[in-house]
Amino acid sequence: MTTTLLRIATAGSVDDGKSTLVGRLLHDAKAILADSLDDIARTSAERGFGGETPALDLALVTDGLRAEREQGITIDVAYRYFSTQNRSFILADCPGHVQYTRNTVTGASTADAAIVLVDARHGVLEQTRRHLGVLALLRVPQLVVAVNKMDLVGWDEQRFSDIETDILQIAAGLGITQSAVIPVSALNGDNIVDASSLSDWYAGPTLLGLLESLEPGSGQGAGRLDVQYVIRPQGALAAGLDAEEYRDFRGYAGTLVDGRLSVGDSVAILSNGQPASSRIKAIRTPAGMVETALAGAAVVVQLSEEIDIARGDTIIAGELDAAVREIEANICVLAPAKLTAGQQLLIKHGTKVAKAKIQSLDHVINVADFSRSAATELNLNDLARVTVRSSAALAVSEYQDSRTAGSFLLIDPSSGQTLAAGIIEAQNAAA
Amino acid sequence: MTITANAPTQARRSVLDALEAESIHIIREVLAEFENPGLLFSGGKDSVVVLHLLAKAVFPARVPIPVVHIDTGHNFGEVLKFRDQVVARYGLNLVVGSVQDYIDRGELTELADGTRNRLQTRVLLDTIEANRFDVVFGGARRDEDKARAKERILSLRDEFGVWDPRNQRPEIWSLYNGRHAPGGHVRAFPISNWTERDIWAYIEQEQIELPPIYFAHKRQVFERDGMWRAVTSVSQPAKGEIVSIRQVRYRTVGDASCTGAVLSAADTVPKVLDELALATLTERGATRADDRISAAGMEDRKTEGYF
Ligand SMILES: Nc1nc2c(ncn2[C@@H]2O[C@H](COP(=O)(O)OP(=O)(O)O)[C@@H](O)[C@H]2O)c(=O)[nH]1
Ligand SMILES: [Mg+2]
Numbered sequence: 001m002t003t004t005l006l007r008i009a010t011a012g013s014v015d016d017g018k019s020t021l022v023g024r025l026l027h028d029a030k031a032i033l034a035d036s037l038d039d040i041a042r043t044s045a046e047r048g049f050g051g052e053t054p055a056l057d058l059a060l061v062t063d064g065l066r067a068e069r070e071q072g073i074t075i076d077v078a079y080r081y082f083s084t085q086n087r088s089f090i091l092a093d094c095p096g097h098v099q100y101t102r103n104t105v106t107g108a109s110t111a112d113a114a115i116v117l118v119d120a121r122h123g124v125l126e127q128t129r130r131h132l133g134v135l136a137l138l139r140v141p142q143l144v145v146a147v148n149k150m151d152l153v154g155w156d157e158q159r160f161s162d163i164e165t166d167i168l169q170i171a172a173g174l175g176i177t178q179s180a181v182i183p184v185s186a187l188n189g190d191n192i193v194d195a196s197s198l199s200d201w202y203a204g205p206t207l208l209g210l211l212e213s214l215e216p217g218s219g220q221g222a223g224r225l226d227v228q229y230v231i232r233p234q235g236a237l238a239a240g241l242d243a244e245e246y247r248d249f250r251g252y253a254g255t256l257v258d259g260r261l262s263v264g265d266s267v268a269i270l271s272n273g274q275p276a277s278s279r280i281k282a283i284r285t286p287a288g289m290v291e292t293a294l295a296g297a298a299v300v301v302q303l304s305e306e307i308d309i310a311r312g313d314t315i316i317a318g319e320l321d322a323a324v325r326e327i328e329a330n331i332c333v334l335a336p337a338k339l340t341a342g343q344q345l346l347i348k349h350g351t352k353v354a355k356a357k358i359q360s361l362d363h364v365i366n367v368a369d370f371s372r373s374a375a376t377e378l379n380l381n382d383l384a385r386v387t388v389r390s391s392a393a394l395a396v397s398e399y400q401d402s403r404t405a406g407s408f409l410l411i412d413p414s415s416g417q418t419l420a421a422g423i424i425e426a427q428n429a430a431a
Numbered sequence: 432m433t434i435t436a437n438a439p440t441q442a443r444r445s446v447l448d449a450l451e452a453e454s455i456h457i458i459r460e461v462l463a464e465f466e467n468p469g470l471l472f473s474g475g476k477d478s479v480v481v482l483h484l485l486a487k488a489v490f491p492a493r494v495p496i497p498v499v500h501i502d503t504g505h506n507f508g509e510v511l512k513f514r515d516q517v518v519a520r521y522g523l524n525l526v527v528g529s530v531q532d533y534i535d536r537g538e539l540t541e542l543a544d545g546t547r548n549r550l551q552t553r554v555l556l557d558t559i560e561a562n563r564f565d566v567v568f569g570g571a572r573r574d575e576d577k578a579r580a581k582e583r584i585l586s587l588r589d590e591f592g593v594w595d596p597r598n599q600r601p602e603i604w605s606l607y608n609g610r611h612a613p614g615g616h617v618r619a620f621p622i623s624n625w626t627e628r629d630i631w632a633y634i635e636q637e638q639i640e641l642p643p644i645y646f647a648h649k650r651q652v653f654e655r656d657g658m659w660r661a662v663t664s665v666s667q668p669a670k671g672e673i674v675s676i677r678q679v680r681y682r683t684v685g686d687a688s689c690t691g692a693v694l695s696a697a698d699t700v701p702k703v704l705d706e707l708a709l710a711t712l713t714e715r716g717a718t719r720a721d722d723r724i725s726a727a728g729m730e731d732r733k734t735e736g737y738f
Pocket of ligand 1 (some may be wrong): 012013015017019020021073074096117148149150151152185186187188
């Protein structure tokens with residue numbers, strides 16, 4: 001499905017101006033209505049923002065929790081919305097603190113693009129590198145670097161280009177190639193929505209101009225449906241439908257995560273670990289029956305054969321690559337819990353939940369420089385390469401090929417907590 | 432023909448498709464992974480849209496879960512009538528939690544200002560417990576309020592119904608994890624990412640029916656706190672507040688004791704969309720007295736277990 005809905009997350013170190021930038025973007029795009037603005041003005045005044053020259057603290061647009069306002073920090077992701085003529089944006093303003101990295105992972109995991117902020121006075125900091133590392137790992141497709149607080153370095157072109165060189169080099173080292181760098185002042189609104197007169201040496205687009213030109217990611221690859229829910233109405237048909245017509249209706253509901261599916265396609269099915277095959281008989285989308293559905297669509301498919309298919313099974317256009325039980329993955333630990341090799345866990349992959357364990361803990365990744373070291377246990381916010389073994393065969397892809405088929409959660413079976421997010425780097429064809 | 436700012440463009444349509452698909456995905460995950468879901472249904476536009484999406488998510492089967500209404504006893508008659516029509520049309524099971532009953536039994540005390548929004552929390556939590564719901568769908572949207580802007584799509588509540596905004600479960604990709612501690616429950620918000628404008632554009636696209644008070648009509652009103660309040664048995668003008676007949680509509684339908692109307696001539700969905708494009712106030716700011724109590728009004732109510 002091609003969409004003009006673009007999801008954007010912020011990243012960067014604490015106090016580099018992420019929340020102020022999001023507030024500024026919304027403010028200058030006229031997306032903040034009068035009563036919200038009043039609230040911001042009142043709170044800014046109460047806190048004496050701007051000192052001698054009272055001003056609007058636009059970080060308050062997203063820092064909406066009491067604790068955030070009291071401490072002047074961002075604790076959890078805030079989602080804000082605005083649209084321009086042809087595009088709707090979902091902005092996820094993420095926290096900068098290391099301790100809230102899991103919230104940043106939450107915000108960035110679905111992003112089509114990330115805005116990374118750098119304070120022009122400080123340049124690239126350890127936390128900037130960490131976030132770049134997280135964005136690279138999550139393969140956020142496009143990166144926009146905003147070198148912020150240019151007002152505090154007198155709009156020094158040299159300062160800007162030094163930081164630009166530095167960050168592009170780091171990004172390239174992490175395999176990030178789609179990036180642009182913009183000099184801005186979030187506080188004053190330079191180069192955010194309107195081009196600044198203070199940076200005549202900068203010929204590139206404004207931040208909004210750039211965001212409007214980005215293309216949202218689209219699911220490529222083979223058509224794939226993870227079955228969420230089997231619809232068999234039998235006696236419980238929706239009101240007004242013809243009982244005869246739907247007598248033996250059996251549909252597999254799910255989201256088409258990649259590629260496309262068409263009526264008549266032959267499909268491979270991984271059902272309870274066993275391969276099967278069939279043909280697509282009919283496809284329904286929310287808008288009605290269709291011949292072809294594209295990635296992103298919520299569909300119900302009917303097959304020409306009666307096959308035992310349940311939630312957690314996968315329907316794939318064409319051939320099924322070998323289903324696997326062992327995967328090599330980078331994981332990001334998201335809970336304050338210890339993770340060790342051998343520990344009993346649950347894996348959630350697509351719509352499948354199965355028992356699993358960490359077969360081996362291969363190495364911990366130091367995000368600051370991506371160096372590796374050995375470890376025997378993992379803790380909150382650690383990034384590590386592990387081998388995971390699942391009790392059930394899974395139809396996986398590598399994350400670089402599919403954000404959905406290549407990702408999973410590790411869940412604590414007793415507390416139910418989400419312990420880690422996993423990114424599949426390789427699959428081991430072994431049984 | 433007049434061309435409006437909100438003429439359904441291709442771009443608009445594709446945004447609605449994406450939002451609709453995301454919502455249906457969430458709804459199906461919740462229906463599949465929980466034992467006993469319910470749908471919070473007030474008859475308001477957001478809950479009507481969630482019900483519409485729910486029906487689409489399971490089509491051609493019937494909506495398989497009950498709808499739950501926490502009735503403050505101060506609802507607009509038109510909305511209650513509409514609620515009952517919808518329940519009948521979809522063949523739903525309706526569970527009502529009645530604030531009035533609690534007050535009559537002496538289990539809740541009327542607040543000094545006569546508003547009942549805050550009183551709903553207790554009734555909501557009891558109703559969830561009594562019906563053993565492990566999850567309830569709600570129609571909250573992140574663009575409504577700054578505390579809502581922070582909330583996850585699957586939002587955990589402990590055994591006291593408390594939301595802990597500083598310790599939310601990470602929610603990665605579209606892999607939702609609704610496991611929760613015994614005694615607790617989950618609130619599921621499938622239209623988290625919709626804006627007020629998306630909702631109205633979808634209502635137009637899908638030709639969804641709404642209670643009549645959403646459209647311009649003549650009503651006896653008086654002005655209070657910059658809002659137009661209807662004259663009803665539960666909201667009476669104080670001394671000095673002048674009653675007049677105005678053409679108004681509601682942007683939200685909540686408790687009549689604290690929901691205000693806006694002056695409007697918009698009597699159709701396209702006209703509402705045109706009006707929204709020019710609106711200078713947010714939906715809650717324009718219509719909810721309860722959100723004006725303090726800057727953190729919604730956060731405080733939510734941490735207590737409110738919707
Ligand atoms: N001078 C100046 N200050 C800024 C600018 N952007 C943000 N700030 C200030 O930097 C501080 C941190 O901003 P905030 O948006 O909360 O940073 P975050 O932690 O990255 O979200 C606040 O005091 C802001 O007012 C800027 O462009 N220029
Ligand atoms: Mg911030």
